[in-house]
Amino acid sequence: MxxxxxxxxxxxxxxxxxxxxxxxxxxxxxxxxxxxxxxxxxxxxxxxxxxxxxxxxxxxxxxxxxxxxxxxxxxxxxxxxxxxxxxxxxxEQVAGTVRLSAPHSFYHSFVAPVVEGYLKQYTKVHIDLALNHDQLKPQTNRELLITFDISEMDALIARPLFTARHGFFASAEYLAKCSQITHIEQLQELDWLAIDNSQKLAIYRDDALEQSMTIKPRLVVNDIQALLDAVERGLGVASLPLRHVRGNSNLVHLLPEHYRSDRQAFLVYKDRKYQPKAVKSLIDAILSSADTMDAAVNPTSN
The missing domain is CATH 1.10.10.10 (Winged helix-like DNA-binding domain superfamily/Winged helix DNA-binding domain)
Incomplete structure (x- = not known):
């Protein structure tokens, strides 16, 4: 040679x-x-x-x-x-297009100020924003995903953002049709509404797993606000983020000492050594706001 x-x-x-x-x-x-x-x-x-x-x-x-x-x-x-x-x-200039996928409610609650500040700082960057709960797995080094579900994403980078605690909620109208809920086992007998098709529910108390149960949701809707609305209208019980129901007088918190396993939010992207500056800068901006997001989700944890 x-x-x-x-x-x-x-x-x-x-x-x-x-x-x-x-x-x-x-x-x-x-x-x-x-x-x-x-x-x-x-x-x-x-x-x-x-x-x-x-x-x-x-x-x-x-x-x-x-x-x-x-x-x-x-x-x-x-x-x-x-x-x-x-x-x-x-x-390299901070320029080009970045695709960001995130749940609708999550974006408006936490990410919108980050993205808007980023666009003001980097005037040559364009962001293609998709607001939904679908798992739009990043396929290129210009795509980012914010999600709670990183199953089947082993080949990607998943950076933790915050954890969200969920409680069990139903409307007073719905509970009027049921027996008084005093034991965790009674939850399994209720009409469940859910954000995904997962049927396994791990229930905790004082950070210890107390029971696992299987539920069969009557309604699955992939938007947290739509799920909250369905619960308010008396369709059944759901596991909801405490932040979304805080101060909502229309809902009853069932067995408040119990909760499902905390949900971890992640920022997901491809593992690329030649990551465009526009993507790297947005990743840094989102991650730098993670502590603020966590404080907003769990204001009593600080």
């Missing part, structure tokens, strides 16, 4: 496939066609006259000689990444 010209990209792709164990996962993370990754690695193997990868179950793994190549070259690739990242960090 007289020159490294033409090898750098192929070696980079090879190292990434070894790290991720999959051509498909590597292609998705880098935003290039799967066929391109396969073709470039095959080209590298042909030029070196070596077999670098082999199938092991559903994943790809380095052959013995492939491990040697990876050990020799991966640190150099990492240094190149770090160097390029430093150059990008110093020269």
């Amino acid at each position: 007289d020159s490294i010209f033409g090898y750098i990209d192929d070696v980079y792709l090879f190292c990434k496939v070894v790290e991720h164990g999959s051509v498909l996962k590597t292609a998705n993370l880098l935003g290039v066609p799967q066929s391109t990754v396969s073709r470039r690695i095959s080209s590298l193997e042909e030029r070196l006259g070596l077999r670098l990868l082999e199938k092991k179950g559903r994943e790809l793994a380095a052959t013995e000689i492939g491990k040697l190549v990876f050990d020799q070259l991966s640190s150099g690739i990492e240094q190149l990444e770090i160097g390029l990242g430093n150059v990008t960090e110093q020269t």
